[in-house]
Amino acid sequence: MTEAVVTVDMAELVTEAHELSRMINQSREVEAYLAAKEQMAQDPEAQRLLAMFQKKKAEYEDVQRFGKYHPDYDRVSTEVRQLKRSLEMLDTVQAFKRAEDALDTLLYQVSRMIADAVSPSIKVPSNNPFLEAKAGGCGTGGSCGCSIKKVKKTS
Numbered sequence: 760m761t762e763a764v765v766t767v768d769m770a771e772l773v774t775e776a777h778e779l780s781r782m783i784n785q786s787r788e789v790e791a792y793l794a795a796k797e798q799m800a801q802d803p804e805a806q807r808l809l810a811m812f813q814k815k816k817a818e819y820e821d822v823q824r825f826g827k828y829h830p831d832y833d834r835v836s837t838e839v840r841q842l843k844r845s846l847e848m849l850d851t852v853q854a855f856k857r858a859e860d861a862l863d864t865l866l867y868q869v870s871r872m873i874a875d876a877v878s879p880s881i882k883v884p885s886n887n888p889f890l891e892a893k894a895g896g897c898g899t900g901g902s903c904g905c906s907i908k909k910v911k912k913t914s
Contacts, residue, residue: 791862804849
């Protein structure tokens with residue numbers, strides 16, 4: 760009898776998970792992200808700078824093998840930073856980054872709700888350290904240098 764209950768519960772869980780993923784895929788955040796991604800892909804200047812950045816990044820990774828001892832280290836490092844800055848200054852790239860951050864926040868919040876429904880001690884990774892700090896720290900045991908500490912509840 761227990762196996763039948765578990766099977767029904769698992770089937771219901773899978774159905775609910777599919778419904779949740781459908782809702783996320785139909786959210787404003789996903790719609791904005793996809794639109795911003797498409798606009799960035801259609802921006803010739805963004806694509807030109809992105810291609811240049813990819814080439815320069817490969818050169819940078821080659822130089823990084825030797826670090827500051829490589830004769831081109833300073834030049835290549837400066838060029839990579841300048842290209843990255845030029846890319847980040849484009850309106851389409853900024854819009855994409857904002858949409859990406861909004862989607863990341865939505866996904867974090869959904870993950871946090873699911874994790875908290877199971878146990879408040881479950882760590883949920885995020886690309887945003889402020890979200891992790893609100894949840895009680897980074898989960899690295901302080902190795903990241905954060906000063907957020909969990910307070911034990913006494914009841």
